[in-house]
Amino acid sequence: MNMRNRPKPAGFAIFPLTLLCVLSAACGPGSEGNLAAQTAQVTKATAAEGAVLVTNDLNLDFSKHLITFIELGADRCIPCKAMQPIMMEIAAEYRGKVQVVFYDVWKDPEPARKYGIQLIPTQVFIDGMGKEVFRHVGLFPKDEILKMFAEKGIR
Numbered sequence: 001m002n003m004r005n006r007p008k009p010a011g012f013a014i015f016p017l018t019l020l021c022v023l024s025a026a027c028g029p030g031s032e033g034n035l036a037a038q039t040a041q042v043t044k045a046t047a048a049e050g051a052v053l054v055t056n057d058l059n060l061d062f063s064k065h066l067i068t069f070i071e072l073g074a075d076r077c078i079p080c081k082a083m084q085p086i087m088m089e090i091a092a093e094y095r096g097k098v099q100v101v102f103y104d105v106w107k108d109p110e111p112a113r114k115y116g117i118q119l120i121p122t123q124v125f126i127d128g129m130g131k132e133v134f135r136h137v138g139l140f141p142k143d144e145i146l147k148m149f150a151e152k153g154i155r
Helices: 078-093 110-115 142-151
Strands: 052-054 067-073 098-104 122-127 132-137
Touching (some): 067 078, 078 098
Parallel strands (some): 067 098
């Protein structure tokens, strides 16, 4: 049987390597870049002012924003790095409405456990009551995020 025509097991999907990183190893040590160098680390007080909150604190206050956009990734993961400008733009454009938070799950795996993720990047969106309202795995283009915001009544 030709390998390219071989049937895939049920539930099996092929993702381009540029879209996902497996938590355990893919896109790891050889990758370059540093989220801290590209996104200023900020305190919780200034994160509401249009910046990405880079943290390992799992006790976020969701009540001050319409939605919290949580990016679970790694600063050395190539598709995660592609999300950085999108996160910064969302934080700036939705200042005071959307809290944008980044957890580096290679440096601290606890956020990955808390949110039950297996692949990065994963985006989790939490409403002001602390309820998850949307989840996406892989590179999430800005226009698709904005479409989801519109569907959720966030303008």
